[in-house]
Amino acid sequence: MSWRRFFRRAFWDRDRAEELRSYIDIETDENIARGMPPEEARRAAYIKLGNTNRIREEIYRMNTISPLDTLARDLRLALRGIRRRPGFTLAVVLTVALGIGANTAIFGVVDGVLIKPLPYPNAGELVSIKQVAPGLNTSELRISPTQYFTYRDEGRVFQQIGLYGDGGTTITGIGEPEQARALFVTYDVLQALGVQPQLGRIFNEADAKPGASAVRPVMLTHAYWQRRFGGDRSVVGKRLIADSMPAEVIGVMPEGFRFLDMKPAAEVILPITFDRSRLAIGNFGFWSLARLKPGFTIADANADIARMLPIWLKAWPTPPNSAGPPGFEKWRITPSVRPLKDEVVGGVGDMLWVLMATIGMVLLIACANVANLMLVRSESRRQEFAVRTALGARRRDIAREVLVESVVLSLIGGALGVAIAYAGITLVVATAPATLPRVEDISFDPRVVAFAVVLSLFSSMLFGALPALKHAAQHGASIVSSARGASTSRERQRTRNTLVVVQVALALVLLVASGLMIRTFVALLNVAPGFAAGADVQTARVWLPFQLVAEPERVTRMQQEILDKVAALPGVKAAAFASAVPLEGPIRVALTPVFIDGKDYASGTTPPLRRMKFVSPGYFGAIGTRMIAGRDITWNDIYGRAQVALVSENFAREVWGSPDAALGHRIRESAPSSADLWRDIVGVVENVHEDALYQAAPPFVYWPVMMEHFNGAPLFAMRPVNFVIRSDQAGRESLLNGVRNAVWSVNSNMPVFLTRTMKDLYDDSMARTSFALVMLGIAAAMALALGVIGIYGVIAYVVAQRSREMGIRLALGAAPAGLRRMFVRQGLTLTAIGAVVGLVTAIALSQWMSSLLFGVEPLDPVTYAVVLTVLGLAAAAASYLPARRAADVDPVETLKNE
């Protein structure tokens, strides 16, 4: 047997037939030669040769690939059956298409965000390096430049290790001043990523030497190069001013380059350089990534860093206002190396897997529905199957045929599902919340299509296996005799009932999931954020770099000058500024140890780190944070160098028991032995959900925007600040133009950037929950609809099967209402069993969702009660509709049909 022969078997058959004829001719000739009469001679030749047809058949079979042959026949049969029953086909195909389409779309998202490697060569070697410091009361500690040097010099597992940070830089010298999104990297970061420039070169070790050149090297991203330089290919070597310092363009990154999940994307890339001779332990403000040498694991990297930590602590000086090496030892720094992908993906993995699981359940429900349809349909084909069995068809043949039909239906549904998935993925990419990382990596690609095909085959096995098995279990003769009979196989009904129970159970799980999401959403809406999240609060960031204005008091005075001009704009009700506004994200998280007067600090201990923020007078009023006790900071405090501070309510309660009790106590940000000063607490303000509405309000310390003796500096002023402006004009160009003019009238080299209203920030913060809510809502609605259809289908079928019985009952005087109740009860019984199974499943699974929930317990009784009620009502309606038909049976008609 061979493929060549398979496709040429007609030819071979003709060839052999001719050969056999030739044998007859020769044998006849010989027989005649032996003296036989011609007729006798030919007959003898045929006898000698044997049955020619059987010989040809035997050869033909040798040339056959028999599974292929039967498959072709089954396919023809299946397609014929599909064409003959358009209604059934449409129902099955649409159900399957929805299930597969939704799953494929979610898979596309999961694949792009969670599964695909990062878009760098050998991305599996890339890791992020962080550390935890249990002794510091902080879950995460970034990396200090001193650690970077120790790890680079002493490390055994890294090919490259680098530090990076993001922010902005003021670009002047090429037109209007502009705040460009900047990525700051040590020279080895881009090397570790393994990326190549489109023009020029990337940073090298020579760029890392401080003061190597008076002109800083700068790289441009493709988009910025296009926007500011019109894609000029001779841009390498051009000069510009970055933060008031001359810089020279050394290279341009290619179009597809993205740095991790930096949002908004970087426009320029600047080198971070350190003067090693002036570094001391501290400044844990940098992110770090590294490329492992081939063959090394995350565990190796953690072990290597753990080995180097003591070396690091010995090798570097400790800062003057710290408690020295013993102090740092008490931090109990522990390395936490993770795959870089995990760092990029962040916490969104939980949500996506929950979504994937819920949509997977929808597919299971859809398959249960289709299996039910197939069972009903095969019921109507029992006679056909019986006759064929009687004629010699094997049960295996019929089962295979049913299965092939399922596969064909499922693949058609799958093809339609791919179209749905394409639309779905396009929609997700277009509407994805800003918090969804790696949106650029989500695409409709062959992997997604392959997933749809596999899912189609899997689904066809799910819903085709039951009917196929049922047929395999039938006995031909018994079916022929009972084909017309009214007795329904109890076993078949049991199968259908089981399917409905499964559907109801799964639907309940999904309803609970989406119910919990709704409760979470409502709970979030009810959170008092501690600030005004309205569209009438405008924020805008302005930065006065050191190179522009060196003297700290001058900085604050210029900021106040801008503030006065902004406050005078038409329609502005209140204005102030601060180092950050709420919900700006991890980029604005600033921590400081806070020493409390009256507490005894053993030498070398550092108190827990606290969140801090620098505020101008009037900030709390403008942002809408209530004053709980005491008073706000005043300009007189600031310019009079008064040592004052405010704390949040939870901070006050934690340390002193009540907000009022905190007033008059003193705090400081560095050890009492240092030159820095104690500050009096003059006010206590409301708690603010600074990071996200679903995260607890962190205890806060608020410092004035300018202070004496802060963090080792004789006079400190906060240079980058967000202005907060209350106005009905917020978000409009008219107000923003007014703000820009106010800023530029003070200094024309200062850009205004990050102009957002608090409502924008609020919506972004809610985006994760609303995204999950919408997706779960869709899944639950589909599940409920499919479950209801399932109940309806089963009850309708039972009603149809028993219409003769109903006719007799009615004729004998049964009350229609009683008959209706009988069927509704049957539907509700199934629902109740399904609900119990679903409840157990939901309770088991809901813990899994807890990371997505806020303000609601996974076992929230309200959710469960509402879901059960909704399900019960839907099931009652789904059973009542067909049940009504049972009572409408005309007894005369039914009995006449007998």
Add this chain to the structure above:
Amino acid sequence: MPGRESPLQSETPQGTLDMLVLRVLVMGPAHGHTIAHAIERGSDDVLQIEHGSLYPALHRLEDRGWIASFWGTSENNRKAKYYRLTPTGKKQLAAHTTRWQEIVRAIDRILNPSTE
């Protein structure tokens, strides 16, 4: 419906007919009719074969590449399909013959232990 074995195959070990066909073709190309008669005569008519059963065997051997076929003219001017041995076929015949003789010797030893 599984095909019944042809008489010769059912009475002799599997592959025997193949071996006999190859043996006949060692003498030179021949067509089916000649091969059938040659086997019968060569065995002094001990091996009576239904000549038709030869053709599936020829087909199988050709499929394996042990023999090759061409259309020619018979001694008495009839169109006939001729078969010849390929180099692979020659090797297979040698291997089969050796194996066959080993089996025959082994069986003989069992049937006639006294001769040893």
